[in-house]
Amino acid sequence: MLAQAIVPAGTTFACTPIRVWDGDGPVWCKEGPRVRLAGIAARETDGTCRSNQPCPKAGWIAARDALVNTVGRRLGRTSDGHIRVAGPTMRCRSDGSAGGSRTAAWCVSPKSGDISCAMLRTGTVLRWDCYWRNHQC
Numbered sequence: 001m002l003a004q005a006i007v008p009a010g011t012t013f014a015c016t017p018i019r020v021w022d023g024d025g026p027v028w029c030k031e032g033p034r035v036r037l038a039g040i041a042a043r044e045t046d047g048t049c050r051s052n053q054p055c056p057k058a059g060w061i062a063a064r065d066a067l068v069n070t071v072g073r074r075l076g077r078t079s080d081g082h083i084r085v086a087g088p089t090m091r092c093r094s095d096g097s098a099g100g101s102r103t104a105a106w107c108v109s110p111k112s113g114d115i116s117c118a119m120l121r122t123g124t125v126l127r128w129d130c131y132w133r134n135h136q137c
Contacts, residue, residue, distance in 0.1 A: 007033050007103040009096035015107060016089040017071040019082040021045075023056075023063020023125050026102050027071060028082070035105045036098035037067075039116045039132035040125040054126035063124035070112045070119060087111060095131070106135065 007013050015029035023042025026034035041053040042063040049055030056063065064083065068074050072087020090107040098104035112118040117137035119125045 005032060006097045006101070007092075007094040007105070009094050011094045013092050013094065013105075014089050015092045015105075017085050017087040019078065020064060020068050020071065020085055021082055022060050023058075023067050023119065025067075025098075027067070027107075033092075033103045033105075034101055035092060035107060036102040037116050037119065038095045038104045038106045039128055039135050040119055041128045042119075042125045054128055056124060056126045058122075058124035063119075063122075066122040066124045067115075067119060070115055070122070071109055072111065090115065104131070 014031055015033060015035055017027050018030050019028035022045055024040050025036040028034050043049055043060040045060050047060055068083050068085055072085040075084040075086055077083055088110045090109045092105040092107040095104040107115045109115055114137060120127060
């Protein structure tokens with residue numbers, strides 16, 4: 001696996017999903033980036049919500065499992081708790097840094113279309129208006 005790097009804002013890149021952490025990412029890409037899905041918010045892995053973000057009713061495991069099914073299929077779990085996945089290569093457009101080693105991005109999959117929109121349809125995440133901006137589903 002390539003080292004993760006922040007993909008510059010506005011850049012389009014390929015992401016073949018290999019791991020998922022929670023309902024809004026990161027999604028680890030075989031190509032290197034770790035994608036934090038743009039425009040949506042899910043609960044944290046301890047079940048809480050940060051005070052500055054929308055708080056969906058769905059639990060974090062439901063959101064994580066919805067993301068796994070949206071980007072591919074579950075292969076198992078890593079020793080550190082990530083869900084290993086296999087899915088088709090997505091086309092993503094970077095919104096820049098999402099903090100740490102994560103790239104905020106809008107991704108489209110041959111399996112599910114626009115991933116942020118597909119996750120909203122699952123009811124496990126909420127739209128985060130300050131990051132959603134003018135995005136259209």
